[in-house]
Amino acid sequence: QVQLVESGGGSVQAGGSLRLSCAVSGLTFSSYSMAWFRQAPGKEREFVAAIGWTWSGGRGYYADSVKGRFTISRDNANATAYLQMDSLEPEDTAVYSCAADRRAVSTNPRSYDYWGQGTQVTVSS
Helix, strand or coil: CCEEEEECCEEEECCCCEEEEEEEECCCHHHCEEEEEEECCCCCCEEEEEECCHHHCCCEEECCCCCCCEEEEEEHHHCEEEEEECCCCHHHCEEEEEEEECCCCCCCHHHCCEECCCEEEEEEC
């Protein structure tokens, strides 16, 4: 049974930082692309960041809105993906979910087969 479990969400003031974790079990983690998406109330789910499987070099891909502020990474030994979020803005408030897929990274949420339950991030001004 595949499980993705996010943690690390919370409430911070604008300019603060949070580090989200996504612990994965039930699949060969190093063979999967990992991504983070977010969904704010009343809005569609949007792509945040993604990182390819190990042998693709593990390069990170980012939405323009978070480029330079967020960093995605992965720890294959611990089957965990991370999203370091710095210089947070109120517009970053959303439920953040991680996702996994065996194909190359994609910004389309429909490309991902496995999803976590999400973790709330709230940024106050």
